[in-house]
Amino acid sequence: MSRIYPDARENPRLLVQVRRQPVKGGLARCLLVPAGRGPRSLGGGGADGKPPTDVVMEPLKFILRTEGLTRVVAGHAIVDGISIEVPQGDVLAIVGPSGSGKSSFLRLLDRLDEPTDGTVYLDGRDYRTIPPRELRCRVGMVLQTAFLFPGTVADNVRFGPTQRGDAMPDRDVATLLDQVGLSGFGSRSVDNLSGGESQRVSLARALANDPAVLLLDEPTSALDDESKRDVEALIANVVRSRRLTCVVVTHDVAQAERIARRLMVIQAGRLKRIGPLDEVLRAEGMG
Secondary structure, rough: OOOEHHOOOOOHHHOOEEEEEEEEOOOOOEEEOOOOOOOEEEEOOOOOOOEEEEEEEEEEEEEEEEEEEEEOOOOOOEEEEEEEEEEEEEEEEOOOOOOOOHHHHHHHHHHOOOOOOOEEEEEEHHHOOOOHHHHHHHHHHHHEOOOOOEEEHHHHHHHHHHOOOOOOOOOHHHHHHHOOOOOOOOOOOOOOOHHHHHHHHHHHHHOOOOOEEEEEOOOOOOHHHHHHHHHHHHHHHHHHHHEEEEEEEEEOHHHHHHHHHHEEEEEEEEEEEEHHHHHHHHHOOOO
């Protein structure tokens, strides 16, 4: 059984995981392993009649990290020196006023726009050293409006693998469409899809590349309330089942509460606050 050690959540250097494992003897010891350091005992004992265990605190793996990420356009910093770390499997929502730089920051994470300064590390690797085609596979993105290519739903789902020279069998397309709630849609023309269905195809196309990180830019803002909730539930299920790391931009704080674990607030291109969702909501007076 694993959990995040609560006292360490706010300090990236102390972010840890807890693993319980059987040990010999009649005591259980708690070991804290901060990032880059060896374990130390926190004490503890087992008096619940269960087999003695060690509680081992291990550093979380940061799959995504930005370092002074900046983009300047016409002399104005639309993203200004943002440094964050996103643990593997995390769901981070980004909120802020209109024009604050939320979507601009997200586009920098996938290198759709080029940073003026700073960089992004994907699984510890500077993304400037990753070939663009590989980067697009490892970091999937779903935009506010689904931009689909002419043709069938299956054509769109296969787009990424086809660009890499990989064949995607019909059964794999069908399985992926099942996962996003579009069973039997493979042969349909994209011209005959609703807004919600188009967003599902866009999500399936991103997932076809088997990404490590999924970026979502206002993925439900153009949908009606029923479709919005359906897509939210789909995103939550896909992220959980695939253990994806997800960063989602939204103007809707209530939506962030429904789908995210952590919350990041951007104001005037700068990072204002980041942390566990409930704590940021209280600090910002949003809860």
